[in-house]
Amino acid sequence: MSAHTVPNPLPHSKGGRTHEPFWWSLFSAGGVVAAFVMPVLIFLTGLAGAFGWGAAQEAFTYDHIANLISNPLIKIFLFVCVSLPLFHCAHRIRHSLVDVGLGGIKTPLAVVSYLSAAVLTVFCAFVLLRI
């Protein structure tokens, strides 16, 4: 080895276009949605009814819920609340698994993560359309 001339390009560079911005956009949008609505959704659908606070008990009767969800605006709202955070979670879980040492199966991890989010999103649409 002689002078430390700096070779270019970088030895590890893959080059070419990356589609990470697409997944990151979904992650990011999902993160925003999750930050704004997830606490209240979890509170309402997972805890409020169970503890039966005030008006909550009545709100969780089948008729009230079915009536509420049949509203197309609410359907759209719920679809957004579920699908985007799913991609948000998929992205995070994918990266965290790499962080804790599963870097060897990076690509399969990505495929499984986003595919799961996609399947659940389709399922969500199906479920909402049925109500």
Add this chain to the structure above:
Amino acid sequence: MAEYETLEADILVVGGGGAGLRAAIACAEIDPSLSVAVISKVYPMRSHTVAAEGGTAAVIKSNDSLEDHAYDTVSGSDWLADQDAVWAFVKEAPEELIQMEHWGCPWSREPDGSVAVRPFGGMKTERTWFAADKTGFHMLHALFQTSLKYDNVTRYDEWFVTKLLVEDGRCQGVAALELRTGKLRAILGKAVILCTGGAGRIFPFTTNGSIKTGDGMALAYRAGVALKDMEFVQYHPTGLPGTGILITEAARGEGGIMVNKHGDRYLQHYDLGKPLDVHDPNHPQLRQMELGPRDRLSQAFVKEMEKGNTIEGPYGDFIYLDVRHLGEKKINKKIPFVRELAKNYAGIDPVHETIPVRPVVHYMMGGVHTDIETATSLPGLFAIGECACVSINGANRLGSNSLTELLVFGARGGKNAAEFASENAISDKRALEAQARDEGERIVRTFILKQGGTERISTIRDQMTKAMEAGAGIYRTESSLKETWDTLMRLRERFEKIALDDRSNVYNTDLTTALELDFMLDVAASVAFSALERKESRGSHQRTDYPDRDDAKYLNHTLVYRTEAGPRVEYQDVVITKWPPAERTYGKK
């Protein structure tokens, strides 16, 4: 791998600081077919240019003129600067700073987007360009990053040059130690530019980083080139006690004041004018009080200390720099680094408290003797920046001229070296390689393999720095200098008995520390010797036994040569073109 591998480039730049990088870029731009090697003992961004704070001078505003810049520089130098060099310097300065702007230096700006300037010591007009108070840092990184775009520049980072290779009367390469492997190699070049910075580390209290050990000065000195004006050592009036960390002159340029233990603005008693209230719109006044030149301010400190007006601290006496009246907003905007440094290293917040400061060694006005084209007396060898002496700084450098100097003469030197390299070839490769091999053997013999040494590097180094401070500091006398000289000679002998702890190859910093001390002992001796010979007081060289300036005898440059019998001094007349020697007046415009 062969034991001694020879490397080659057309031009070798020794040192990767501001001057070296500017020179390398100049070479690279002049002729893309030229190969340029930048050889530095540290990665370029570690070079000490990084620590310059306040700014860099060039005429850009309409209220200013080249004549004023030149006059301020000449009078600041106590008429020891060469006026032809000063004129070239001030003339080329604006374009160089604009070039820096085009290379991305983040200069502080006026609201209209033009570059802003601030006042500095010893100036008639405010002309200091600045990037907040990290001007050197921004310039160095802009230069370094810009240098990356030239494919004909090859860097040898962390290669320590130990010797210049001279053959057929020309400098044709260097012997350099690759720190990573511990191998010593010849790097041959048709021209060699020294840009290794100053030698503040020969003193105990200095703003200079650990790397500033006068390597280039010693390399040239040993190759028979004269060192010029070495007796002129600049003390910066405001360093933090203990660490010597620099508190920039910009703090005073923005309106900071100096007060002694009684709260008195003592500078008014030293022919530096009368103070104005800090809230007066005319404060700070140019070329007066706190904006006097550095030599005068540092000398005033010593006088105050003698009067008992300074404050005693664990690291010697100090006085106060007060910037509180500037307010938090201005401090944060204009001198944020001052606040950061004072907070971290003195434990005080300048917004609310006064900063303890004392004079610390800052800059070597002297250096490798070059002409106005940066050429030394050894063909093929050029020198630029603090390691060189052109001279534009004379007996006292004006604050904010040094960054400009490394650009102006960096560009000049690069151009001239490129020209020289295209007209000369390497004459005898074998002989040069043999020299490098000898040098490698010398290092192995004197340091690595030597047994029975008894002296520690740090002991000798500490005694050297103490001797310099004691005898060759702000005020000197015949006897103090003689004592320093004698100590240095004894230390040189003791250095022969040095013992390294580390005899390995990879990153042997014990070895490089020894090599640096070897260089410093030479440089320190040249300072003491030159000071002893100059029997007058001028600028930063103050002899209490000869308190007056003596233009009849000493309006000339000291040239000191290294010989077997000890240093030999010659003198060379100062070039006077337009400004005949006059009294240096501050405090009156």
Add this chain to the structure above:
Amino acid sequence: MGTPTTQRTIKLEVFRYRPEEEDEPTFQTYEVPYREDWVVLDALNHIKDTVDGTLSYRWSCRMGVCGSCGMMVNGYPKLTCAAFLRDYYPNAIRVEPLVNFPVERDLVINMDDFMRKLKAVKPWIIRKKEQPLAEGEYRQTPAELAQYKQFSMCINCMLCYSACPVVGREEGFIGPAVLALGQRYNLDSRDQGRAQRQETIFGHEGIWECTFVGECSTVCPKDVDPAGAIQMAKVQGAMEYMKTLLPWGQRS
């Protein structure tokens, strides 16, 4: 300020690795005088000067601007010239070379990879057409300067690389300091070279590798905020990508 005559001491456990003599690193304990105003670097210098000259490390300015003396101090990346003994006393201080870098010897790391990445981001002003110097400076208002100023403060100390787990696991990741530097030039009103930095900043090894741990910004001694630079770039990059998906968008 502490009195220089103090008798108190503090222990330093220093990472040692001498490649010519050993295959595995060890720790060596040194006891040094404790002084209120000493930093870890002062203690290392004390060891080198008076106890053990074989200890190797880099340093120069000892005022936090040259960027050479970054090391792990008790597991955190720090400039040792700014890490005061008083913040650790009376406990021992463990000093190691910066993590996520190969070690050459003792506390000296290998920074070749960093230097390659630095060059790859093209950290210089790129113009379509240079304005002649005679026409003066490019105008840049204080507001335009402020846009990139913070990202220009990087001293290349590489503490952020040591703090970043992504750097630790992804060899190719361009990393915090260099990405911030890329943004520094992209945000400079004088620069027109964004497209040339695209592949490095917005490519496979660029910003998308970052999982926003944010420690790069926490450890930065100069408040550069590389995490912020990267997050900003992600927003930009995502918007640009989305534009290319539109029917009238341009594929690069």
Add this chain to the structure above:
Amino acid sequence: MKPPLNRNMGSTWWLSRGAYFLIMLRELSAVFIAAYLVFFLICLYKVGQGPEAYGAYLRFLWSPGMILFHLVALAFALLHMVTWFNATPKAVRVWRGEERVPPALMIGPNYAVWAVITAFIIWVVLK
């Protein structure tokens, strides 16, 4: 010459420092939010199947185990919310001339909007 010494980070780096551990908790929020979303999807599915299926699911949902799960999920959702809002000034820098709008001013409005959305949703569901 011997190549430089490599020290590998290992997979437990996130246990070495409090800040890293918090980040991993933040990342872990995704697991809980995802799990919640799956349960929520099942709930919606049951609504589609009719009152009986829905009633049965409610009983499952309001069992101690599921309540505990939702409490934990809520905590993670709040952690996500806080970390996400606090990151706003990193991703978006707003300038007033040469002064940057202080990060706190960028973060604050998020919470206000969050409060309005939350109140609105509760109102819609409970009205």
